[in-house]
Amino acid sequence: xxxxxxxxxxxxxxxxxxxxxxxxxxxxxxxxxxxxxxxxxxxxxxxxxxxxxxxxxxxxxxxxxxxxxxxxxxxxxxxxxxxxxxxxxxxxxxxxxxxxxxxxxxxxxxxxxxxxxxxx
Amino acid sequence: xxxxxxxxxxxxxxxxxxxxxxxxxxxxxxxxxxxxxxxxxxxxxxxxxxxxxxxxxxxxxxxxxxxxxxxxxxxxxxxxxxxxxxxxxxxxxxxxxxxxxxxxxxxxxxxxxxxxxxxxxxxxxxxxxxxxxxxxxxxxxxxxxxxxxxxxxxxxxxxxxxxxxxxxxxxxxxxxxxxxxxxxxxxxxxxxxxxxxxxxxxxxxxxxxxxxxxxxxxxxxxxxxxxxxxxxxxxxxxxxxxxxxxxxxxxxxxxxxxxxxxxxxx
Numbered sequence: 001x002x003x004x005x006x007x008x009x010x011x012x013x014x015x016x017x018x019x020x021x022x023x024x025x026x027x028x029x030x031x032x033x034x035x036x037x038x039x040x041x042x043x044x045x046x047x048x049x050x051x052x053x054x055x056x057x058x059x060x061x062x063x064x065x066x067x068x069x070x071x072x073x074x075x076x077x078x079x080x081x082x083x084x085x086x087x088x089x090x091x092x093x094x095x096x097x098x099x100x101x102x103x104x105x106x107x108x109x110x111x112x113x114x115x116x117x118x119x120x
Numbered sequence: 121x122x123x124x125x126x127x128x129x130x131x132x133x134x135x136x137x138x139x140x141x142x143x144x145x146x147x148x149x150x151x152x153x154x155x156x157x158x159x160x161x162x163x164x165x166x167x168x169x170x171x172x173x174x175x176x177x178x179x180x181x182x183x184x185x186x187x188x189x190x191x192x193x194x195x196x197x198x199x200x201x202x203x204x205x206x207x208x209x210x211x212x213x214x215x216x217x218x219x220x221x222x223x224x225x226x227x228x229x230x231x232x233x234x235x236x237x238x239x240x241x242x243x244x245x246x247x248x249x250x251x252x253x254x255x256x257x258x259x260x261x262x263x264x265x266x267x268x269x270x271x272x273x274x275x276x277x278x279x280x281x282x283x284x285x286x287x288x289x290x291x292x293x294x295x296x297x298x299x300x301x302x303x304x305x306x307x308x309x310x311x312x313x314x315x316x317x318x319x320x321x322x323x324x325x326x327x328x329x330x331x332x333x334x335x336x337x338x339x340x341x342x343x344x345x346x347x348x349x350x351x352x353x354x355x356x357x358x359x360x361x362x363x364x365x366x367x368x369x370x371x372x373x374x375x376x377x378x379x380x381x382x383x384x385x386x
Contacts, residue, residue, distance in 0.1 A: 022255075025255050028227070028266070028270075029257070029265045029266070030265050030266060030267055031265065032259060032260060032263035032264065032265040033263060035267060035268075093233065093258075094237065094240075095240075096233070096236055096237070096240065096256050096257065096258055097257055097258065097265075098233070098258040098259075099257060099258065099259045099260075099265040100231055100258055100259055100260045100263075101260055101263050102260075103258075
């Protein structure tokens, strides 16, 4: 399933849906595993996202570094914060970001993942 | 869609106990560490609705004084960026909020979603303008979602004792602190005095647990006794802090030796 991301425009407070968080907060938080900035998944196919944690997303002919075309930190479509460094998304529940590593989820791909691929 | 649970089990092998290493791969011990953390998380979720009331009853309100001391010793001041780790229902976060003011920011982290929701509700009910500077985050003390050298002060109130890997938690606290800044870690005191230890044990068995049973939380508060016995003495905490890289670490006893606060400066 392809996730569509809209570039974030700065907003001051949480959204009415209770899922979003202030831009200022999402700018501060980093991935608890990689300690790298959280960024959004954009709509360009797999070339744009660094799924380097998963071998099947390492095309041999891909020149490094892969450009991440979207730097938005919060994915409004999924209501989650995304770590491209490890290919994991972290949910935002009632406006509170959940950045406990064990609650992270590997990013979906439109070809579906087998259980084997999702385990390191 | 997979989860990180299996991946974390492997990654957590780096914190496997010596017992686990004697078994070779240590995967059973890894599962023990992970399941212990989940059990404690569930425990704090269960006690969240009555946590504040019980703190007041069990300590006769004294916990408020100890928490004020914890905040004071963190040297947090107006405009600072501070972290309250294992924030629970937010007592210390609210104190920090008033200390740093609207020019500062308070990141309050806990692994219990229920405790955080209680804290957020209290934030709404109490409404003080300065409380706008508090951000609640569900997170793990062993993997903090902040960059290095980010905070001017860190506080931990009755949380380090519940963390399954205390050396790693202290290393994380060190990592996120700015050089020259202070961590103030308040908790029960694991005393080397037989009198103090006996008094603590007696109070838990004859006061705390019976009172908690009135809330249907007998087993949850029985956990307190074992957690104190497995905690570290003041001297051990000082040693741990210095091993993590802190330039200075001193443990102070409070409440007649029943409580203690580790003050460590990076």
